[in-house]
Amino acid sequence: MATIKDVDRKLLWVKSGDKCAFTGCHQELTVNVSESPERRKLVVIGEEAHIVAKEDDGPRGDPSMPSAERNSHENLMLLCPTHHTLIDKEKGANFSVETLLEMKRIHEEAVAAQRNSNTDAGLHARRESILSGLSASRARLVSRWIAVGVEADKAEELADDSRIGKSEAFASFHPEKKIAVLLGDFGSGKTVALEREYQAYALNALEDHKAPFPLYFNSRNLGSGFQQSIDDQMTRSGSPQAHATIFLDGLDEFGLERSVEIVDELRSWVFAGHKRKVLATSRNADNLTNGEYVSLPPLTDEELVALLEKVGADRSLAWGNPSDISDALHRPLFALIAADCRKAGSAVPNSRGSFLEALVERALNRTSHFNEDAHSLLVKLGFLTINSGGTVASSEVGGKGDQRKLIETRLVTSKGRALSFALPVLGQYFAGQHVLENGLPEIAKFSARKRDQWREAIVFAVSAGPWNSVNRLLSDLATADPGLTAWVATKAIPSYEKNPTTHLPDSLECATRLQMTRDKWLSEIGPIGSLLQNPEISITSAPLAVATDEEHPGSLSVAFIDPASCSSGELAFEITGEVNINQGEVDGRRILGTLWGTMPSSFSAWPWMLSLRWVRNGIATLLKHRALPLPENNAVQEEEVWSIVRDLTGQKGFTHHPIPCSAVISKVDEVFERTPDLTHLSVGKDLIIDRGQLEHLREQCVSRDLPNIRDGEFHRPYPVPDIEPWQGTGHIASCYSDPILRDLVEQVYANALSIYESLVRTYMHPLKRTLHLGGAAPVAFQCKLSRAPEGSGRIGDEPMFSRVVVPLPIESSSQVSVEFVENLYNEPEYSSRRMNITGMDRATFRRMRPDSVSWSSPSVSHETLNLFNNTPATSLAYKWLWNDLQQIGLTKGIAPVNDS
DSSP states (O other), X not given: OOOOOHHHHHHHHHHHTTBOOSTTTOOBSEEEOOSOSSSOOEEEOOEEEESSOSSTTSTTOOTTSOHHHHTSGGGEEEEOHHHHHHHHGGGGTTSOHHHHHHHHHHHHHHHHHHHHTSTTHHHHHHHHHHHHHHHHHHXXXXXXXXXXXXXXXXXXXXXXXXXXXXXXXXXXXXXXXXXXXXXXXTTSSHHHHHHHHXXXXXXXXXXXXXXOEEEEEEGGGOTTOHHHHHHHHHHHHTOOTTEEEXXXXXTTTTOHHHHHHHHHHHHHHHTTSSEEEEEEEESSOTTOOGGGEEEOOOOOHHHHHHHHHHTTOOGGGGSSOOHHHHHHHTSHHHHHHHHHHHHTTOOOOOSHHHHHHHHHHHHHHTTGGGHHHHHHHHXXXXXXXXXXTSOEEHHHHOSXXXXXXXXXXXXXXXXXXXXXXXXXHHHHHHHHHHHHHHOOTTTTTXXXXXXXXXXXXXXXXXXXXXXXXXXXXXXXXXXXXHHHHHHHHHHHXXXXXXXXXXXXXXXXXXXXXXXXXXXXXXXXXXXXXXXXXXXTTOSTTSOEEEEEOTXXXXXXXXXXXXXGGSOTTOOEEEOOSOEETTTTEETTEEEEEEEEEEOOTTSXXXXXXXXXXXXXXXXXXXXXXXXXXXXXXXXXXXXXXXXHHHHHHTOOSSSOOOEEHHHHHHHHHHHHHHOTTOOEEXXXXXXXXXXXXXXXXXXXXXXXXXXXXXXXXXXXXXXXXXXXXXXXXXXXXXXXXXXXXXXXXHHHHHHHHHHHHHHHHHHOGGGGGGSHHHHHOSEEEEEEEEEOOTTSOOOTTOEEXXXXXXXXXXXXXXXXXXXXXXXXXXSGGGSSOTTOBTTBOHHHHHHHOTTTTTTOOOEEEEEOOOOOSSOHHHHHHHHHHHHHHHHTTSSOSSOOOOOO
16 A cells, blocks of 8 residues: 655645644644753654545545545544544444544644744745645656556656656657747647646745745636636745746637637736746647647657566567557557556557446446446536536536445546546546447537537547437538537547458448438538539549459458449449459449448447548549639639630730730631630649630620620739839749739738639538638738848748638628738748737637637738739639638648649
8 A cells, every 4th residue: 555655745744833723722743852951852643544444344434536636635644543443443433534534634724824924924824735736646656556557556657757758758848938838639648748747846845935836726726717716826835926937738729619718718817927928738729820829749668668667578570560550559548558458468459448448347347236327427528528528526426425336437537626537538438438329419509619618529439339329420410510610530540440340231331321421411511512513524423333352351352333324313323243444333323433442440430430431532523623703703703704815815925925916716717617616625734624715705805795804905903013024033923012912912811712712602501610711701801012132041932921810800801911021031920929810819719700710710811922823813812712622631742833
């Protein structure tokens, strides 16, 4: 059984004032037994008594209390020998835990009140607060490792070794930072790394009363009053608020919306004083600038082996695993879970969901006498945790018996009258179990913000649930929120699984599931889905023929069938014969395309992933070829006509000289004479026009009925260079004077914004709230432009450009303004303090766009201007749309460049 640690012993004696805490006793516990008045001989007679016994069967014993908490100063009383004996008589039956806790509280408050009358009251309070923080930090680490399956004594040994979990990358990153955030996915060890930094700061503050005071918070426990939480802790510590370092674990734990609020509040606090600093952890970098975060690297092979040996596991576990399992094992959480499984003779899990399943299974085995009760209570606590966005009052879960069952699993900790999971990710996991067991029948009635709050839990549900439950969940979610559904499917289901062991359903069932999920995607993402159902544009919606391979789990072959080869209503088939690639047919049906591969069959929702991939590929093709017509958008039409005219007449370069209409008419006639039966013509890299469009262009040239035509010539729809190239300094922009360049930028960005909004409104309005720019629209672009200063390393007069994006009232129209400044490096947009966007903070954005706050935000970007081609606004709009769709998994990779 573990012993009392020095930090808890010091706290106990300091808080007790060297006197017996039994009511009315006040016996001094350090006695001078010397007979000589000149010499002192001190003898300690005080005894450190446990309120809840150290042993399970001791006085007031409680097996559900973790050993680390039993030896905490909060469970100890300083008593004289007489009263220690008295309270423990008859197994403690005469003095309840509640009675002793109240006795301890009254005594320690009386000692503190007496001490506060002394001149050193502030230093005493500071020291006590730091010692309490160190004790709590150690207890958090012990509880965390016990929850993973590490034995209590070994968990305490890990906690007491300051090298375990310390991140040298983080320690070297943050010294000069005002805000430093350690990024890492769950299980990466970022929480332990933050605890080690906190402990180092706390130990330094004990030695130096002028050192920054360390304050530790968890975002789950912050509630709505962050500033009030800081004030309360600083008041109790007796330290000045101006000189403090905040440690905040889990910026992202309960949704992006709350995390960005906290980031804004942290920045306000940090920059309101000169001696303030914040160290934090998060799984993502949302609302952070590049200089504010660093990623936690995975364990090296040497670190992994050292950790396994530290917990008594076989070091061979570090080698010989498939790459995906090996990657997981290089995260400390998964390494410890795998070590526990190996000790018990179980297989090493093969996915992040199965790692948590293994953790939970072993925890419930510790409470096998009420296994089902404990699981139900854990699911209930998960639901309450996510729904409330923080810790849960113990009484909400159940009575004391229920609370005890939860604590005995070691997955849950109790503090005061609140319960929380020892590992925050378990809250998401069990909330996901709630979704699987009970569904979310109210999901369509959920506000968009409520759905976003549950999205991580839904990811766990989808990654672990059976087909019927998961399919029902995703189908309902897609109807209400297709953008969120695409994000969930991308996060929950891997595109590949090495060496799957789970067999796929039979071929016809696979075909049916793929056809159903594909059609659901196409029907819910908006009119762009209808375009993809046109067989002349895409084979995405074609009938499916599928074959599986019983000898190779996960193996799947799919053929897209020509609808003309099928009877009406036939959409899914089983492949029964050989696929004849040479003749392009299977089972007598014509093939439009084929694919084959290994599905991640351990995840029942794999059909949603595969069909989403088909839809994503179809969308990528449409965006690459700009095949989303906007006949009513003048900006698109003017750019397209200019591009066609230049290509027809062979004009090259960036000067964009006017082109006579007569030259265009002549070129069109040449095309028709050369190819009398022409149906389509390829123009430029990706633009294809049909014969009718070419004939219409000729008619417009004759009638001069186009905005681009002036004085019998086609003109570029934007300002053109007004300085001769030979007078420039090497960059295209040097051929534009400052006023002309400003006008060019303003016109192109205004048109690009108009095109982007038209694309979203016309083709994918159900996705709008989950798009970064679309969710903020209507917006104002507040742009600044300058020439490159000397010594910047830029070419000639290459322009520097920044774009601030802020939302406008919903009834407004989007707008663009461009200001030419002397040196953009001197403007606030180039500062790391990006929260200082004029007239806009996160709270204002949340009020204006409550449904999009988890996907969008006021933003600042520094961009390279590419405005000198034929269709600059169209190119920008499609690039923005591509990047926004990538955020939710509907595109992948870098946006294509498709203009010369």
